[in-house]
Amino acid sequence: DVVMTQSPLSLPVSLGQPASISCRSSQSLVNSDGKTYLSWFQQRPGQSPRRLLYEVSNRDSGVPDRFSGSGSGTDFTLKITRVEAEDVGVYYCMQGTHWPPVTFGQGTRLEIK
Amino acid sequence: QVQLVESGGGVVQPGGSLRLSCAASGFSFSTYDMHWVRQPPGKGLEWMAFIRNDGATEYYADSVKGRLTISRDNSKSTLYLQMNSLRVEDTALYYCARAGTWHWGPGTLVTVSS
Numbered sequence: 001d002v003v004m005t006q007s008p009l010s011l012p013v014s015l016g017q018p019a020s021i022s023c024r025s026s027q028s029l030v031n032s033d034g035k036t037y038l039s040w041f042q043q044r045p046g047q048s049p050r051r052l053l054y055e056v057s058n059r060d061s062g063v064p065d066r067f068s069g070s071g072s073g074t075d076f077t078l079k080i081t082r083v084e085a086e087d088v089g090v091y092y093c094m095q096g097t098h099w100p101p102v103t104f105g106q107g108t109r110l111e112i113k
Numbered sequence: 114q115v116q117l118v119e120s121g122g123g124v125v126q127p128g129g130s131l132r133l134s135c136a137a138s139g140f141s142f143s144t145y146d147m148h149w150v151r152q153p154p155g156k157g158l159e160w161m162a163f164i165r166n167d168g169a170t171e172y173y174a175d176s177v178k179g180r181l182t183i184s185r186d187n188s189k190s191t192l193y194l195q196m197n198s199l200r201v202e203d204t205a206l207y208y209c210a211r212a213g214t215w216h217w218g219p220g221t222l223v224t225v226s227s
Contacts, residue, residue: 039215041158048208048217049158060214092158100172102148102160 002026002098006091006105012113019080021108023093028073030097037096040069040078043107044089053078088112115139115216117209122221129199133221135192135209143167143187146212149194151205152220159205162194163212177203199225 003026013019029036038056041049051060053069056076066081080087093105121133135147149161162183163172171183182195192209206220 041215048219049215050217051215054215090157094158100160100163101174102163104158104160107157 001101002029002095002103004093004095004103004105006093006108009106009108011108011110013080013083013110014113015085016082019083019087019110021078021091021093021110023071023076023078023105025074025076025095027098029076029095030073036072038069038071038076039094039096040067041092041094041104042087042089043092044086047089049092083110083112085112115211115214117211117216117218119207119209119218119221122207122223124224124226125199126227127199127201127225129225130195130197131199131223133194133196133207133209133223135194135218137190137192137209137211140211142185142190147183147185147192148210148212149181149183149192150208150210150217151203152208153202153205161207164192196223199223201225 005024007022029038036056040053042052043049052063052067057069068079070077090107090109092107116138118136125131146165148163151159151161161174164183168185180198184193204225206222208217208220210217
């Protein structure tokens with residue numbers, strides 16, 4: 001199974017400051033079709049997860065453009081340009097290239113400093 | 114809009130069974146593959162099972178293989194998860210999710226306890 005490792009696991013950030021979360025996979029996530037099936041999810045307190053980005057860098061509908069994704073192969077990053085209060089929650093990366101099983105990172109808890 | 118609503122959770126003793134349901138609306142259910150994902154209290158997300166849109170293909174996490182069965186009734190736009198031989202470690206919030214776009218329901222809580 002592909003292991004997804006996120007860092008940091010806890011991320012205190014001041015309002016208006018940038019934030020960055022790393023996600024590394026135990027093997028390359030480039031699929032045989034040339035696409036990289038790496039997604040990012042946000043889970044606000046008490047809510048279900050919501051997908052923010054798919055195929056590394058494509059934002060889902062309604063996702064603010066302060067969220068961006070980058071990376072390739074085994075190393076990926078989620079960046080928030082200016083953290084807002086509504087961004088508090090846990091962020092997960094997920095791979096859908098080598099499945100089953102679909103695998104998630106451990107989660108990164110973003111809090112306001 | 115896409116709506117998924119899980120039900121059927123509750124408290125069950127170790128070794129017991131439960132059947133979870135996921136009612137779908139707002140989209141053509143029969144054309145979408147579906148997943149079940151669970152989240153133990155205070156912990157991360159764990160993928161459980163997948164079923165193809167026509168029900169012809171199923172995949173399971175190794176941790177639940179042989180104990181969980183995913184199924185669907187496209188005429189009722191409903192996804193199911195039959196859970197047998199439940200263990201304390203199966204205690205979690207169970208979500209259904211639409212494959213591809215990864216829309217999630219609010220989840221249903223399963224508690225396995227004596």
